[in-house]
Amino acid sequence: MFVTTFFFSLSILALSAVVLLHPRVPLHFVRIHVGVSGLPPLIALLNLVMKSTSRIYGPWHLDPLAWLTAFFVLTIGFVVQRYSVHQLLGDRNYRQYFALLTLTTGSASVAWLSNDLRLLLACWGVTLLGLTWLIRLNRDWQVARTAAVRAGRLFALSWLILLIAITWLSMATGHWQFSLVLTKASLAQLGSWGRTGVSLLLVTAVVIPAAQFPFQRWLLDLVVAPTPISAVMHAGVVNAGGMILTRFAPVFSGDLAQIVLIVLSGFSVLLGTGTILVQVDYKRQLVGSTIAQMGFMLIQCALGAYLAAIIHAVLHGLFKSALFLQAGSAVHHNEQVAPKTTSQLWRMIGGILGLLVGIGFWFIVNGKGYDMISALLLGWSVSFAWSHLVAMGYGRIRRFAGFFVFTGMLIVFGIVLTTFYVLLHGTVPQGGIQPHLSVIILVLFILLIGSVTGAWLSRHPSSTFYAIVYLWLVRFGEPHRDSVESHPEYLQLRSTLGGETRWMEH
């Protein structure tokens, strides 16, 4: 019942987007369209909560994971379209923006609902195409065009690789359905050689849209995109890798592909974080952050922690789109943090608290494999947040409020994680292959090396080594030379072309 309603609401949405494109339709139809775009995510949410389905339904695979992803992508689509109503008002491509946003987010949501691999490929292809189109919608602007072309090429490459991987898989197993391909029996036909091959192809196909090293260029150049488009891109497209790897988890084997993925992603985490450290443009900092976060998500996938990866992908999407949409507030105002007074005791409490929370977490989740990394991050973050919110600063009110915020954060964090766990438990492959201890140590090593080097460097800012690392990080985060223009000259073009008048006929 709800399933039909969902697809019905999607069709209505598609229809309203087409209607909106017609120049005769009055512009305020946009409001109705945006209203309509709020329906599908709502119905997806209902489906998710009611757990009405967890089955194959025609070409669809409707498990909670699929509904969650659809809900998430469509919500982003709705929020961004709502935002665009006023933000883009007056743009000459106003109508097209809404149509393409609907197309991009709609097809992305359908992609993750499909059981048929061909359908998935088609929908994912349309999403990438829609995104490229969105970026080059401002055709007059050469810089945007160049960047769109470069991104489009990489997208096409990623899509082709995915096509090859899927074709290989279905040729070997003889099926095009997820549910049939990913059975043990089918996969046995693939052979270990084939598994490695397909895994490697999948890894390549996902690191491109996730903007991982060495394919980060497209995302860095797409700071030219309008703010709402960036929000969609960073929330709904870059994290597709997490979905793809989770869906294909049974194929993915813990060998070469895993190491390749961990090395590339680990490197990206460090480079991305480095970009945040040195870059001064707000949107570019966000791009650096996305690269790092996506690297972390892929590491989680590589370690078999698919549930964690999905949670990260979704929350990061919401987090990043919110940060993009409020990019106008990044102007610095003269608000200074009061000089810090901190006692050793308060700090020590933070350290102990972090340790306790980390260990507690480890025991609660029955820690194995990846949870070691989770526990470390959690413990570290707790003691870090404690020292900045509570330990530092003076006065009772300040400490009390800090403590309140701190506890609130921790509680909400717990609730959110539990909710996700309850919703997705059972549908996300968990602990299929436990990663080897050495792999975990490799990840920990990468993260700790990054932290230690960073800490050492920030204490030696006058060293030559610092200068060199600094400049390399700056270079890493800078856009391509073709996509920079000193002044947006396309606006000049607009003011010189115009309509006709005959003033002499008076």
Added chain:
Amino acid sequence: MDGTLTFSEQLGLKQEMEIPDVLDLVSTSDIPNLVSLASRVIAPLGPISEFAARSPWMGLENQFFDEVARWLKDIRDVDIYPGVSLLRDAMNRGEIDPKLLDKGLQRWLDSQSLQLPRDVAERFCRAALELDDLPSVLLEAPELKNLIGKLSVIDLPIKQQHSLQTLSFRMEQQTGVKLARDLDRHVIKWCKLFLDGSHTAWSLPSREEGFYRAWHRLVQYDPALNHSQHQLLKKCPREAIDALMEALAALEISPCQIQHYLEAHLLSLPGWAGMMLWRSQQTPEEESLLIEYLAVRITLEWALIKPYLPLPEQQSEDQSLHVRLIAAWAHWGDLPLEAWSHLSASQQQAYLTLAVYFDEFLRRRIWLEAWEETYEERLKAMITSKQSISHAETPVLVQVAFCIDTRSEPFRRALEKAGPFETFGVAGFFGLPIETCKLGSSHSHASLPVMLKPQHKIKESASAFAFRQYEQRRQTVISVKHTFQIMKQNVLTSLLLPEVSGPWLSLQMLARSFFPRKAGRTFRKLRHEWLQKPSTELSLDYMDSEVGLPIGFSEEEKVYYVRQALNMMGLTKNFSPLVIICGHGSHSTNNPYAAALDCGACGGASGGFNARVLATLCNSPKVREILGNDGISIPKDTVFVAAEHITTLNELRWLYVPELSEAAQEAFDGIRGVLPKVSEHVNAEQLSRLPSLGFRFKHPKIEVQRFAEDWSEVRPEWGLARNAAFIIGTRQLTKACDLDGRVFLHSYDWQKDDNGSLLSNIIAGPATVAQWINLQYYGSTVAPYYYGSGNKVTQTVTAGVGVMQGNASDLLVGFPWQSVMKSDEEFYHAPLRLLVIIEAPEHYVERLLAHDAAFCQKVQNGWIRLAMIDPKGRWES
């Protein structure tokens, strides 16, 4: 008066740009002088959080507007006359009177000594004035080329002398190697890293040693340059001036060209250069920042261009000019190509000369002037026909002083209609040259027009206990933000940040999307309730401070400033029981340009603080006593209060209401009673101007609140767009007119100004602020990509101090595209130069022009227009 000139005069002036006396050799001591001369081509640019309008051409007012327009087109391909489409739109909307356009043409034809029959010339000019392009079929016709071959002996009246461009730019034009773009990219990178004010975790190493030194130390490791460039740059001198001289010498720039060469470089990225210039004016330690900037830029240019040196000679202009001229005659003057061979040499000369003079610039100039005259004519008709007869004396209940800002005009009009209220217009800093320091802040804001320097510092203070509590609450808010920032910058914590803060951010995002108005107001309210700012006192009494400006005023100063402010308002007698001093500020969300909507006369901040200071001073019994002896006697019953006019919402917010006398209380209740109606009326007017999706708004109040709170709104209000005139005169003159929010109004009564000092103060202060605002809007409309800041949607905030377009660009100056355009196709701001109208006898204006050379120059050179209304109601421009 509006600077009409014959062309020979203008062309003659082109050659005599001020060239400093440089001998064959330039010594290091000349460089600072040359740089400061060259800096006339850019305007200082402050941080965007205190956006203050500045005329982009303030250093060029000693030249004619037209001359600067031609020069900018030549050197930087920037056109500061309105584009053809803009002019046509204005014509279609009826904002340009065709008769006046025709009159402008006749006037020009009259001023020329033509060698052609008048009717031939007139026909040609009229046709050309349609602003059509020449058809390309005609321009490429082979017959035309043949004809040119025969005619080329004719000398044209202008020499095609080009302005000096940067070598990298020339190189790009000639060979297509994108050197200028690369150079810009490098310079943008270094500038933003150096100027960073957003506290990135890792700042540019050694930046405390200054721009040039930090750059010099680092550039040898820059992976964006190659090995030989590293070697070359490593050997550069350690001092910026030496490096600049060395680079100029290496590029073979002759001493007399240096200033122009520096100008060309400053114009490449006027925003970043402007920020360097602004910084160099702030502290003596950074005095030489602009020199350092040029040293970095030109040294980098040398390193990049070295492999390509020497550049091929610039080719002289081919015959394309002749082609255009003859084609123009064929197209507009019905002079077929064959006819040229029948003309005598002197006739040919005459034809070509007319076509040269009547070029594209002149055509659009005539259009622009017709547009300006049309506006003036209509304004004149309205003002002279609607002179309001002074009413039978109903006693005035409340007197309100507003800022001259154009947004005050609709509010004043509505308020005056609503009851016995009298309003005044005065610059929104109320003549107080102060630096303000809000409670708990370590930063002080210079709350006065940017061309003035603050003299006093006024601090907000509260009782020690209340202050400590407030400070702790404030610090909590800051520390949450700060913790988020630094968790983002740590490798380990950043990875968990989405999980920790994601739920909160998504809640906020959903709330802002579903209920933009309510969510925004709730967040604002929560913040307000949490902070509970205690009631504060102002440090008005003189205190000596060791560092910086003295705090507060001495008794004489208090009296002086109050007297001056009352004189400027023209409020020296007939005080009503309640006088409201009203500053103004704005409300917008997620808007980097929020400060641009605040009071320009208060350096891009709300004028509320200044209003509070003035009202408090006016209530001081001591001040009143001394003023009373001086002839300004303020009745005991009269109370001054301070308010803030929120321009986005058109509300008055009370900032300072002391204990009121009985009469004042009555007046206060009276005005409070009518304010909701006034707001509603003004809001409805404001909403009708803002673009929307075609709904009629039932509740203007709710809708303007949506504009103020919605985080996706790009036009929270129109600001001062469409400003066009500045009227200095009594309110009686304009009271009956609906001036459409386009006019700055300054109160002035010439009868109280015998020696003309008030008038000259108004011209030197408020009128100059208005002129800068006007020209900034003008520039943002006619050259939105160069003097405006482009599209808001694709901007990114950089270094916390400004915005760039797309991936990286110049630090953008001026207003965004959305602040001057209704849509991509429809303009909102009409680019007209400010018309100053003075209500005074003729000899007042003559005296003013004789005494104020700077103003006289602005008028003569076409940077501002002047008109006057004499006491008999005669209008003269």
